[in-house]
Amino acid sequence: MSVTSIIAHVLTGLGALVLFASGLGVFRLPDVFNKMHAGTKATTLGSILFLTGLGLFEPSWMPKLLLVVVFIVLTNPVSSHALARAAHNEPAEKPDNLIIDDLEESKGENQ
Amino acid sequence: MIRTIVGLAIVLVLAAILITVVDDYTVPSALSGVGELYTQTGVEDTGSVNLVTAVVVAYRGLDTLGEVVVLFSASTAVVLILTLIPIGANPTPPSSIVAFTAGILPGAIILFGIYIITHGHLSPGGGFPGGAVVASAFLLVMLGSNTIPDKSKFLSSIESLAGLTFGLLGFWGMFTLGQFLNNLVIPAGSPGRIISAGIIPLISLAIGAKVASELSGIFSSYRKAGGEE
Amino acid sequence: MSAEYLFYWSMAATGLGLVLIGLWGVLTRKHILRIALAFTLADTGVNLILVWSGFLPNRAAPIIDSSVTTVVDPLPQALVLTSIVIGVAVAALFVVVGVLASRKSGSADIRHMKELRW
Amino acid sequence: MNMSLFAAASIGTGIMMIVAAVAALIVKKLISAIIIVGFVSLSASLLFLLMDAPDVAITEASIGAAISTVIFLWGRGKIGGEQ
Structure with missing residues (x-):
């Protein structure tokens, strides 16, 4: 078992663990914005770790996997941003203990 | 309540019938009939390494033409209904982050879609999935734009051009080799190369353009009738 | 009860289950978009059964190269490929007609749409 | 390859899909139902991949998970998600 293989095992294992934690977070956290916190950041990190580990297993796949990583890094924050705005527009989704709401305050200014 | 009971009864009766049918089914050990024929002689007949594309475009090309017509009539119905009966337009302006990403990503997505379409005879893909990918890039453009795009003329001319190409390629085979949609009017070449398999890549391009323009037409008329959240 | 047997039949069971659930949803739901969603579920189930057949x-996927000798049947896959794209176009038409019907009757509940009573 | 691993994957995906399909029909909010149906389509593409149908898997992933979800979201925006 070479060093690369050990690193690959560790990376894929860590990625799977982070993805599992993200799924658990989506299941357990109370409201939309908390769920999104688990569902976006953790899946981005988990996918990057997992894909990098996979690339170390099969070095010939590395360019394609890096392309996938670039796409995930580009699209994941944007989609969660759009999702958060859509959820913010729904009055029913607003949590009870929301104290600071910068988006609501800035709505009048930069339209 | 009565609706639930009747629905459940119908579904349970159907489930019982299906289970008795499945009960007689034995796992086949080999392919039979036409599937076996396609796997045996597909690569020699069509020059396409991917047998699914060979069946879609070459062996069952006439069926695919008919299915494209079904797709065409469905999308035409959607566009016609939404043009004749306006539902009220209120596209919400996108945020600047979404607008920026919608400016840079669609090029890469369209490139990927074209890759899927043109490599349909070599790797998984072909006209239908590639066209869907290209249409999703158009969807992203529409989500990121502030105004209602009016590209229906452009879309419908691409659609007509693609359909015409499909038909003309079919007639080419009919007049030279006596068979509608015969794909060997161009020599097959060596299987596994990008320029091979006769006119399969050309027909894949036509199918991809048609699927992409029809789905984009549906989205465009949706956008005219009101934003998609 | 070998692993191969379970692998083979679990696919068919999933497809059948989706078809039955979708049919039940079409028969019992009341919101018009729920009916469209149930229809989509049944569509997915039918596609699964067709590919499973x-x-x-x-065996390997039907892409022939030097290392592949026996492949699965490409014909159902080719038919399902077109069926999926047609399915989404039909779903789009369903949604548009549903929106129009709910505009006309003033509610998305099919009990208020006289033409759809059963 | 190990066959029991494939069996576990297909059975797990199948159970998940059946549960999600029932949930999509009985869940209260329409938007949740739409997202769950998108998830069922994505799982179906995994099953297509297990059934050696990569072409169908690509098509189902791009159409079932992206395009049809957008179509239903548009309908929800026009009708409203009561029920």
Whole structure:
């Protein structure tokens, strides 16, 4: 078992663990914005770790996997941003203990 | 309540019938009939390494033409209904982050879609999935734009051009080799190369353009009738 | 009860289950978009069963190269490929007609749409 | 390859899909139902991949998970998600 293989095992294992934690977070956290916190950041990190580990297993796949990583890094924050705005527009989704709401305050200014 | 009971009864009766049918089914050990024929002689007949594309475009090309017509009539119905009966337009302006990403990503997505379409005879893909990918890039453009795009003329001319190409390629085979949609009017070449398999890549391009323009037409008329959240 | 047997039949069971659930949803739901969603579920189930009918365990995908000798049946896959795209176009038409019907009757509940009573 | 691993994957995906399909029909909010149906389509593409149908898997992933979800979201925006 070479060093690369050990690193690959560790990376894929860590990625799977982070993805599992993200799924658990989506299941357990109370409201939309908390769920999104688990569902976006953790899946981005988990996918990057997992894909990098996979690339170390099969070095010939590395360019394609890096392309996938670039796409995930580009699209994941944007989609969660759009999702958060859509959820913010729904009055029913607003949590009870929301104290600071910068988006609501800035709505009048930069339209 | 009565609706639930009747629905459940119908579904349970159907489930019982299906289970008795499945009960007689034995796992086949080999392919039979036409599937076996396609796997045996597909690569020699069509020059396409991917047998699914060979069946879609070459062996069952006439069926695919008919299915494209079904797709065409469905999308035409959607566009016609939404043009004749306006539902009220209120596209919400996108945020600047979404607008920026919608400016840079669609090029890469369209490139990927074209890759899927043109490599349909070599790797998984072909006209239908590639066209869907290209249409999703158009969807992203529409989500990121502030105004209602009016590209229906452009879309419908691409659609007509693609359909015409499909038909003309079919007639080419009919007049030279006596068979509608015969794909060997161009020599097959060596299987596994990008320029091979006769006119399969050309027909894949036509199918991809048609699927992409029809789905984009549906989205465009949706956008005219009101934003998609 | 070997693993191969379970692998083969679990696919068919999933497809059948989706078809039955979708049918039940079409028969019992009341919101018009729920009915469209149930219809989509049944569509997915039918596609699964069709692809499964050409599937044999321990064979490769139907892309021939030098290392592949036995492949699964390509014909059902080719038919399902077109069926999926047509399915989404039909779903789009369903949604548009549903929106129009709910505009006309003032509610998305099919009990208020006289034409759809059963 | 190990066959029991494939069996576990297909059975797990199948159970998940059946549960999600029932949930999509009985869940209260329409938007949740739409997202769950998108998830069922994505899982179906995994099953297509297990059934050696990569072409169908690509098509189902791009159409079932992206395009049809957008179509239903548009309908929800026009009708409203009561029920």
